[in-house]
Amino acid sequence: MASNSDTILVIGHRNPDMDAIASAMGYTYLLNTTGTGAYTAGRTGEVNAQTRFALEKFGMQPPPLVADVWAHVGDLAEAVPSLRKGQTLLEACQLIARTRRPAPILDNASPVGLLTGASLFSKFVEALSSDSLLKLATELSRPVESAVDPAGTVLLAGERVRDVVGQALRSDQDEFLVLDENGKYVGLCRKSALLAPVRRKLVMVDHNELTQAVSGLEEAELVEVLDHHRLGNVPTSVPIRFHVDPVGSCSTLVTERALDMSKSFPASLAGILLCGILSDTLVFRSPTTTPRDRAVATQLGQMAGLDGEAGIEELGQALLAAGAGLGMRTGSEIINTDLKYYDQGGIKAGIAQVEVASFGEISPRLDDLKSALGSLAASQKLGLALLMVTDVVRGNSRLVVEGQPRIISALPYARLDDETLDAPGVVSRKKQLLPAVLAAISEVV
Template sequence: KVVFEGDSDPVLSRQVTSSVVKICSVLQGELRHAVEVDEWADLLVIVGAMSAEGFTQRLHQFPAGQLLVVSGDRPTIQLPALEHGVRVLVVTGGYELSPGLLQLAKLNSVTVICSGYDTATTTMRIKSARRIDSAVQFDCMTLPATLPVADARKLVERSRQKLFPVLDDHGKLLGVISKSDLSNPPKPKLILVDHNELSQAVTGADEADIVEVLDHHRLGGNLRSDQPIRFVNEPVGSTCTLVARQFRAAGIDPTPNIALCMASGIISDTLNLRSPTTTDVDRDILKWLSSFANVELEQFAKEFFEVGSALRSQSAGAVVREDCKEFVDRGQRFSISQIEEIGFELFWERSGELHEALVELTRERKLDFSLLLVTDIISNGSLLLMSSEPAFWEEINFPCLERHLYKLEGVVSRKKQLLPLLSKLLQNASSPSETE
C-alpha cells in the first residue's frame, strides 16, 4: 500500500514523488548526465519492456517532462525516449548508454542514471524513493488500547480503512491491527484469583479463555469453560495461603518481598489470624512465610493495620469501592464492601458521607442495596452501614444504632458470617408462610 499506492489508477500507479538525487541513492546508481537533480517532482514511471513501436505509442500518452523511463540494454527503447525528451532515463543491469545516445541525452536535457540492479528490482526501488509524507494517511481511524475486541470489530467493519493504529491513553502508538486480525482474534488466557464470579472479574473477562480458578469464596455466578480447567477452591482464610502453598509444593523459596506480600494478604484477610475464617493451613503457611520475609510479622501486622486505615486516607467513594464484591441471591443484586479499622472513631466522623457514597454506588451499579462492613480488629466486632433496609431485613437480630446502621457484635467476616446471614434472611423471606 505504501510503495504501490493507487495500483487501480493508471496514472497514480506510475507516479512517484521524488528527486533525481533520491532515486539515484536508492538505486546505488551513477549519474551520467544530471539536470535539476535536487528538484522534487511528480514523476511517471514507464518500463520499456514492450516493442519499440508499442513503447513509442505509450510515451505520447503522458507529459514528457514527467516521464521516468526504465530500460535495459535496449537502444530501440532508449532512442525514442531521448528523442521525446523524457525527464529521466534509467539504464538497468549495469549497462552503459552508448556515446551517441548519451550525447543526445545532453542535447535534450535528459537526466541519465545507470543502475546495477535488474529492471524489476530497479523499478521497485524507484517506487520506494517517495517522501514519507506522500505515504502517510493523516485522516485515519485509531483505536484505544482499552477498547474491547467486540467493540473494535464493529467499528472496523464499517470502515474502508485496512490498517488501524492502536494508541495508549497518551496517544502513543502501541501497534497496528488489521481487519483480519479481528475476524477471529485469539482469546487472552486468564486465571481468576480470589474470586470465581465473572461479575467480580476484570473488564472483558467474559471474552477471555479462563484456564484456572484459585479461590476461597463460595461458588456463584455463571462461570463457564469450554474445556476442563484447574479449579482450586478451599475453605481457608486467604487466597494468599493457597498461592504460598503452591510455592512450597513446587519447592520454590519466595524472595523476601514476595513472601512479605503473601504474608500481608493472609494478615489482612484473617485479621492477623483472629478471624473465624482462619484455619490451621493459614497458620502453618504464615509461619512458613515468616522464615523468608526478614521481618517480625507480629510487629509488622500492628503497623500494617495502623497505617492502612482507608477512612484516614481515602474519599468516601473510594472507601466503599476499594474492597467491594457484588452478589446475586434469590433475585436480589447487592454489594458488600469491607474495611478494617482500629476503633470506630473515624467512622463516626464520616458516617454521613459514607452513607451517601453507598447510595450513589447502589444507583451507579443498579443494585437493590449496598452494605459497608466496618470491622474493628481490636474488639472483633463490626458496624454495618446500609444504603437502605430491604424488606427482609426486619428479621435481623442485631441492634440498630440509628437509621441504616447496625452493630454486629462478633461479626468480622464478610464471607463466613455476613453473607451466610444475608442468604438465610433472603431464603426465609422467599419461603412460603407456614400455616398453623
C-alpha cells in the first residue's frame, strides 16, 4: 500500500481488457524511459483469458492489482521506534528525547499502549520534588509498562483516511497507533497527517470516464489522460495533458508516441502492445480500425520479431481464440458480462455481446441463452433483448433474440432454421448493429 505511493500510477479501466492492460504497461515503460517521474503500471480488476494468453506468450507478468486509490491510514503511518515490555523508564526517556515522538510499548509486536513525554514527566514529578536521588533512580529503573497510557484510539493500516478522520478529529490524541490486520504494530500516524493525506498521482489510459475508473479516483490527482473513447471525462482543478484520438486502440496511441520520439519497445512489450491493437480491432476487422492501427502494428510486429503480416495475423487469430467461447458460464452470466441498454422512442432494448471461435458453440446452449434473454426482457421491460454472438475468427455475428415479434421481424437480418438471425460481416455493436436495431424499433413505434 505505502510502497508504491510515491510513484505515478498508470492504469486502464475497470474489468480490464487486453488493450487496457497493454496500454498501461507500454505507456509506463515509455514514461519511465523518457519522463522525469517514476511510473508504475496497475490494473483494477482481474486479467481476462485473452490477456492471460498474451502475457504467457510473451513471458510478461500482469501489472499489480490496484483495488482502489483512496488514501489509506497505512500510507501515513511512520515506523517510529518502539520499546518492549520490561525495558526501563530510563530507556524510554532516552528514546523519546531522540525521536521526540511518543514511544509505542509492544508485547511481542502487539502494542499495549503509548508512552508519552507527559506521562513520563508526571511519573517523575514526585521524585523530582523530593531531594532524594535514590527515589528518582528507583523510578527510572521501573518497567515502561508502569507508566504507559492506554492505547486510546487505534487505527488500522487498511482503513480509508476518509472513514476515520472524523473519529480522529474528535479524539484529544495527537498521535495514533496504527496496526495491521493481525493487530501488529505498523507505526504512528499524526492527526495533522490525517487532515491532509497525500493524493495518489494517476495517468488514465484507455478510458476517461469516472464511472469506468479505479475506485477512489476522486481522491487522487489525475495528471494525464491518453484514450480513444467518447468523452465523459473527469473534471480537474488544474490543466493536464489530455489526448483523446479516435483510433482502434489505446496501444496504437502509446506506440505512436514512442515512434514520434524515435523510441522502441523491448520485444516482449512490443508483443503485448500489438495484442492490444489486435484485440480492440478484432485483427483489423472491426470498423473502428484506422490505417494508423495497421501501420503501428507492422512496426510492433518487427520489434516483437514476428514473421511479417502473416505472423501478425497468426498471433491475432490465436489471441482472439484464447478469449472466445461460452465456456461453462450460465446463459445469464454470458448475457450480463457485456450488456448495454438503449432507449428509442420509449422502447428499451438490451444488447449483449459475446465472442466465440465458431458458431458451433451456439446450438447446444441456445435454449439456455433464449430463456436468459426472455427473463431479462421480462424483468427489465424490454421491447428487445438481444445477444450478439460474434465469430471473431471469421468476422460474422449471429443474433439470439427475444422480445416483440414486430421489432424482431423488422431487423434487416435473415432468420435461420434455429431462429437465430444471420448478420454476416457485423462485428461492432456500436457502429454496425446498434443503428440497425434503433431503425427497426423506430419502424414499429
